[in-house]
Amino acid sequence: MGSYYNIDAILTDAQKVPCTFTLDLPNLGYLDENAGGDIKAQTSISLPLWLSTLLAVQRIGPSQAPLCTLDLPPSISPRVLNALKADPRTVDLRSLAGNFYEGAARCLELFEEEEVVDVLCETFKKRAAEIADHAHNPRGALGEGADFLRGLDEMERQLFRAAHDSSKAMRLWMGEMKRKS
Amino acid sequence: MALPLPPGLTPPETAFLCEMEMVTVIPRQRLEGLNLLGGPTPPLHPPHRTPLPFWLALLLKRQRRANILPPPWLSPPSLSSILDLEKKTPSFSPPPPLPAHTTTSPPFLPSATADAPPDALPYHWLELGEMLLEAASDDIPEPDNVRRLMRDLREVRMAKMRAGVNVLEGGREVNLNGVGGMEVSEGRAFIGGVVDGLRKIGASKEMSRREREAEERENGIGGGDEEEDEDDGMDT
Structure with a gap:
């Protein structure tokens, strides 16, 4: 995906994509302008592409479910x-x-x-x-x-x-x- | 970005290469043969026709020591017949046939001398024609007509090049046979940019296609040399 210093690649990565969380996440409320609070399951938040892609491929827990699902931007x-x-x-x-x-x-x-x-x-x-x-x-x-x-x-x-x-x-x-x- | 120049040759560079083409001159003064880096030039005896490098011919023309005999394709009848051909077909008019057993390429082909084929545009047609029209318009029959036909030809061919991007996708390609050096240098940035953009947009589709093919090959269906060739074409 281009060079590390490629401005266009950086700007592309900063584009927001809607994600829906599948789990309750404690203490991550600051992503949803709710600092100190929790994120409830099924919350939909717009996150930058670089963060949301990492979260979407992350598999945790015994169910191996992804942390969040992505929607088309x-x-x-x-x-x-x-x-x-x-x-x-x-x-x-x-x-x-x-x-x-x-x-x-x-x-x-x-x-x-x-x-x-x-x-x-x-x-x-x-x-x-x-x-x-x-x-x-x-x-x-x-x-x-x-x-x-x-x-x-x-x-x-x-x-x-x-x-x-x-x-x-x-x-x-x-x-x-x-x-x- | 060390060099501010775009990739490929700029128009002045293309024109510089074009000056190595051989043209036929009719000398007005005697001149002994010159020992140049590119080989000795024949001695000039007026009024015998002599082949000379284009740059030397231009120099002699500016000093009024010689007249340049324009190549046969740079005449109104030839140009208008080529223009008709260009308008009729979607592809470019074919380049002049290569002489048998040759291994050279332009500018070392005799495509601008007085015995060049009259019915095809050589590789350096645009730059050679423009430079001849500027420096030696008095040696060309009907220069205004030639200038108009050259401009028409250029516009028809540029429009074809631009229209060519519409058929680009996946493994398909634009046929650019017969396109001249100056036209390449003018169209390179745009066509390269379109191909690059399509490659970026279609990257995910291409990747899934390759995965599918790899799977099929593992299962023993399909696969083979044909796909390999196609992939090579995409990388360039």
Whole structure:
């Protein structure tokens, strides 16, 4: 999962995921803004990804039950997925999660929902084509595409920057050549 | 991040490599053969056609000591027939056929001399054409027409490259046969980024697929060389 110092990986790990505890946990109430208290079984709390994944694989007691169960995060809820299926271009991914794809990929490692993976791949491809069109626009992020570009997640922003830089380098070379001759 | 440069060659670097292509010049002045690092150049006797490296030809052209004979594919009829072909097919127009028994690659192929094949775009078509249009537009027949056709070709082919990402998924690939050096350097960052992103998103699916395959292999069903090849393709 990337380098230790990778900011994007750290931000991805900090995304909250809803977890439901299956056991009573004494003295862990501070996770639920109830310092000093206990966590009751069947409490649902949003925890960062790094913590919740560790808790979910932890098996304790004679029953070998997991400490908590994970739910799909709100950023890939069925409502969002339906919107993505309808038209990937109009969804503001950034407002759902800054590192939408990476967070979703981390969760999907635990869930194995192949249909969600397919929807996300399709979304990424459709949006990538749109990103390419905007990146070749010499006016950059201004103009009519501003709303779409504001809704890009971090991975798509890097893609946009890469595509924009290479088309800029190309234009620069063409311009320099004209000056030289 | 020691180097601020993106991976791959930048446009000026690609153009520099392109300057090693051989072009045909018609000298206007005598010049003895030069002993260059890349081998001796033939002596120039006007008005005999002589093959020279592109960079030397450009230098002589700027000093008005020679005229450059443009390659046959850089003419309005050839370019417009290639453009028609590009518009008809979803794939790129095929590169010129390799001469028999050759082991070299561009820029050491004679793809820009006066006897190059007229009906195919060589590897360095974009940069060579642009540089010729800038430095030697008076040697090219109908330069404005050629310039317009070059721009059309470039746009058609870039659009194809961008449309190519839509078929990418899992083991499938985009066919980039016949794409030129400058086009690669322009499209590399975007296509690489899309492939990388799809790999990240599809990682969990890929992992479960591999597990399933490993299980099947253990049970004695399926498995074999075909899957191995596919996995190799995904890593690159």
